[in-house]
Amino acid sequence: MSTTTLHPGKDGAGVVRRTVLPGGLRVVTETMPTVRSVAVGMWVGIGSRDEAPEHMGATHFLEHLLFKGTPTRDAMEISASIEGIGGEINAFTAKEYTCYYARVLDEDLPVAVDVLADVVTSSLVTEEDVESERGVILEEIAMHDDDPSDVVHEQFSAELYGDSPIGRPILGTVESINALGRDRIGEYYHRYYRPRRTVVSVAGNIRHEEVVELVTRAYERAGALGGAAEFEPPRTSGPGTATRSGVRVLDRPTEQANLVLGTTGLSRTDERRFALGVLNAALGGGMSSRLFQEIREKRGLAYSAYSYTSAYADSGQFGIYVGCLPSKIDDVLKICRDELSRVVAEGLSADEIMRGKGQMRGGLVLGLEDTGSRMSRIGKNELVYDELMSVDEVLARIESVTPDEISEVAGDVLNRPLTLAVIGPYGDKDFSDAVQQ
DSSP states (O other): OEEEEEEOOBTTBSOEEEEEOTTSOEEEEEEOTTOSEEEEEEEESOOGGGOOGGGTTHHHHHHHHTTSBOSSOBHHHHHHHHHTTTOEEEEEEOSSOEEEEEEEEGGGHHHHHHHHHHHHHHOOOOHHHHHHHHHHHHHHHHHHHTOHHHHHHHHHHHHHHOSSGGGSOTTOOHHHHHHOOHHHHHHHHHHHOOGGGEEEEEEESOOHHHHHHHHHHHHHHTTOOOSOSOOOOOOOOOSOOOOOOEEEEEEOOOSSEEEEEEEEOOOTTOTTHHHHHHHHHHHHSSTTSHHHIIIIITTOOEEEEEEEEEEOSSOEEEEEEEEEOGGGHHHHHHHHHHHHHHHHHHOOOHHHHHHHHHHHHHHHHHTTSSHHHHHHHHHHHHHHOSSOOOHHHHHHHHHTOOHHHHHHHHHHHTTSOOEEEEEESOTTOOOGGGGOO
16 A cells, blocks of 8 residues: 655645555545535546447446445435435446545545445346336436437537447447346446546545545455555547548427537647637637627527537547527538638637636636535546646646647647537538538
């Protein structure tokens, strides 16, 4: 067992420490002595992009199943253990990881650690639970499919990455969920839910030594510790990162058209990610952004218009989303293309850069005001990055972004082949001109 201080903090607050337990299980904590709550997360380095075709949807399926019961608790006891002390417990699945988390009073930290460790290490994954939860997941897919603003992002990823794991939906499909049986899901669980793939992150009014003791005790009870203290390194590549340009139109009789126009972005460790972040904030990150002003404020063509970035281990996305009347889509697409071209040719103004930096700085700091966000930051960082940058270091890197760096990243990313996804009442309308460079 080895312990390292990742960040010394200031005046006893913000100290981040890491201990690696036998088997490679990592425990990272951040002290927040002025609060009375604690957030606990158990991060497993397995996501939907790790699924073979026969396991499509299994990662998210497991997220549901792990709350159904263990040898010591049934589903009711799992939820009641946390909610009965005024806490909350939940989980989410992403492309490259899954997280199970709870937020409780600081005095109830032992309960949160014990319940989450029990769920993650000792799920029964019974045939009965698989069949019961299959129906719940199919309902979730149906609910998702009824929201075109969600579906259009999924369609964009599918068109951008093609039929590859990173381009497939996290939830799976109706066909893949119906094809998953208990044996296949159980095998997936026991193969990937191992200590070397797991990070336990805790933030709040805690002592690191106590957290390590609680985690060690819980994992030893489950027989889940042992072996050399080696952990899985951050993911650097994975299956299915090929990209392509194209158009995908989903014909639906909707009252509003939904579109995403974009391309591949930067990986999460690319040094240019800060410049792309400033560019994104200025271009479509808020009500003062260029796209919002041009599309909504000046012309009234849409209610919602924004740009975004997503980053993975070896790839990323840059996209523009707009929801508008179906009759306005050609005008909207022209504005989007014109603004992308203008940024590449002219860059951003000094005022736009200042606002973009301010938005990024404020979003970072204001987003770290509670124990849950702090827990997520250190847990995700430990799982997918090589090092932990302090908040001050990140703020300094944002502030240091230069106009030349923004122009360089715009010239690269925004000149890449474009992909367009559209949902609306368009029949066989041809949108190919919208992605022509």
